[in-house]
Amino acid sequence: MFNTIQNKIEQSLKFIKGNHKITEINIAKTLKEIKKALIESDVSYKTCQHIIDSVKQKAIGLNLIDNITPDQFIVKIIKDELKLIMGNKMSNISINNTPTIILLLGLQGVGKTTFAAKLALWIKDNYNKKVTLIAADIHRPAAIKQLQILGEKINIPVYYEDNSNNATNIVLNCLNNPKYKNDDIFIIDTAGRLGIDIKMTNEINDIKKHVKIDETLMIVDSMSGQNAINNAKIFNDAIGFTGIVMTKLDGDNKGGATISIVHTTNKPIKFISTGEKMSNIDIFYPDRMASRILGMGDVISLVEKAQKIFKKTQNKSLKDVLKNDFNMNDFMGYIKKIKSIGNIKELIGFLPKNHHLSSLNQDINTDIFNSFEIIYNSMTEKERINPLRINKFRINKISQGCGKTILEVNNMLEYFQRSKKIINNLKKNKYNTSQILNKIKKNMF
Numbered sequence: 477m478f479n480t481i482q483n484k485i486e487q488s489l490k491f492i493k494g495n496h497k498i499t500e501i502n503i504a505k506t507l508k509e510i511k512k513a514l515i516e517s518d519v520s521y522k523t524c525q526h527i528i529d530s531v532k533q534k535a536i537g538l539n540l541i542d543n544i545t546p547d548q549f550i551v552k553i554i555k556d557e558l559k560l561i562m563g564n565k566m567s568n569i570s571i572n573n574t575p576t577i578i579l580l581l582g583l584q585g586v587g588k589t590t591f592a593a594k595l596a597l598w599i600k601d602n603y604n605k606k607v608t609l610i611a612a613d614i615h616r617p618a619a620i621k622q623l624q625i626l627g628e629k630i631n632i633p634v635y636y637e638d639n640s641n642n643a644t645n646i647v648l649n650c651l652n653n654p655k656y657k658n659d660d661i662f663i664i665d666t667a668g669r670l671g672i673d674i675k676m677t678n679e680i681n682d683i684k685k686h687v688k689i690d691e692t693l694m695i696v697d698s699m700s701g702q703n704a705i706n707n708a709k710i711f712n713d714a715i716g717f718t719g720i721v722m723t724k725l726d727g728d729n730k731g732g733a734t735i736s737i738v739h740t741t742n743k744p745i746k747f748i749s750t751g752e753k754m755s756n757i758d759i760f761y762p763d764r765m766a767s768r769i770l771g772m773g774d775v776i777s778l779v780e781k782a783q784k785i786f787k788k789t790q791n792k793s794l795k796d797v798l799k800n801d802f803n804m805n806d807f808m809g810y811i812k813k814i815k816s817i818g819n820i821k822e823l824i825g826f827l828p829k830n831h832h833l834s835s836l837n838q839d840i841n842t843d844i845f846n847s848f849e850i851i852y853n854s855m856t857e858k859e860r861i862n863p864l865r866i867n868k869f870r871i872n873k874i875s876q877g878c879g880k881t882i883l884e885v886n887n888m889l890e891y892f893q894r895s896k897k898i899i900n901n902l903k904k905n906k907y908n909t910s911q912i913l914n915k916i917k918k919n920m921f
């Protein structure tokens with residue numbers, strides 16, 4: 477993700493290096509190359525020109541401060557510009573009314589149904605609200621089935637009607653059904669089409685005519701580049717929406733749609749979806765996304781994800797773990813949580829491009845955690861509580877018992893010792909998680 481844009485911008489900066497003042501002449505080649513990088517990454521021409529004009533205006537005539545090179549200056553200006561163009565500030569979803577009704581729209585295949593379930597789970601987990609999903613896609617029976625399966629998986633009720641041919645009636649029947657009278661949030665999954673057609677827009681406008689909708693979210697596949705922007709524009713004119721969700725931001729796409737869509741539609745991006753799993757949903761922060769686009773990494777999101785693991789692990793808070801001696805059971809708890817929140821690559825994607833771990837992006841092998849679990853299962857409870865008991869003889873026995881090599885058992889013990897050292901360092905410095913987060917924030921910006 478964003479590789480093209482990162483590499484090209486990095487290359488363009490070499491033309492400005494070594495200058496003490498930025499002038500119209502010495503910045504020209506850099507700007508030309510940045511423009512090319514943006515256009516090749518599917519940023520719309522209008523947005524691209526806007527970014528270039530702003531960077532030019534802010535950079536020319538600048539006398540550079542000691543220790544800051546012109547290329548660093550330009551990166552900072554581009555970052556600020558990207559942040560502005562993507563909305564500047566995070567935009568909250570509005571869920572304060574009871575009930576709150578959220579309507580999702582978008583073309584077929586963009587990830588609308590998947591997102592409906594993710595959003596339901598996200599609201600339930602973060603706000604402790606009662607959520608119901610409404611399957612109002614009357615044209616694709618498979619979509620209803622898909623929503624039912626997802627609802628079952630995340631334990632959220634799904635309202636649907638067999639053989640109904642009126643989406644508005646489905647929504648009204650659900651809202652008037654006494655079974656759902658105490659629910660806080662309703663999320664409506666509407667029908668998509670391969671292209672925008674009048675029947676579809678009429679159907680959605682009819683729902684909006686009869687039901688007071690609090691949020692209308694336009695779901696956009698970030699892989700579809702310029703088409704995504706054009707479709708969003710048409711949907712905005714024909715139906716109107718209050719926010720945008722960019723899906724498939726985990727894919728190998730150029731990312732330009734994410735940069736141009738707010739500038740083109742004047743509507744905020746509220747969420748991003750970064751994978752097929754139910755946990756792959758994040759609030760959209762323009763600042764963090766600008767850092768990611770430029771390869772500066774999104775360390776804050778990384779830490780927040782890590783905090784989630786800390787919070788959920790075996791019901792122990794970080795504080796509890798720090799109080800006691802970190803043992804093999806705690807270690808396995810973390811490993812299981814890391815596995816359950818998804819791919820390690822996903823986390824590494826948040827790191828700055830030049831971070832030593834980011835080059836592991838393609839090679840990290842999560843099989844190692846399965847192997848750890850197998851080895852762990854061959855240990856006695858006494859060994860798990862006090863791994864120092866595990867001597868050469870026991871390593872041999874554990875290896876024979878679980879079918880892993882002695883080297884693999886030793887690797888796991890070493891990995892455990894390293895984790896324990898990190899935890900002990902945190903303990904020594906008496907940092908709590910929010911202090912750690914603040915420390916990282918300060919170092920980053």
Ligand code: GDP
Nearest residue numbers: 584585586587588589590723724749750751752
């Ligand atoms: P809908 O037709 O708009 O309802 O789209 P679906 O929710 O059925 O999604 C279409 C396909 O995209 C499915 O295979 C999903 O698993 C997949 N999908 C949805 N969101 C994401 C995402 O953020 N990343 C990736 N890689 N795939 C996604």
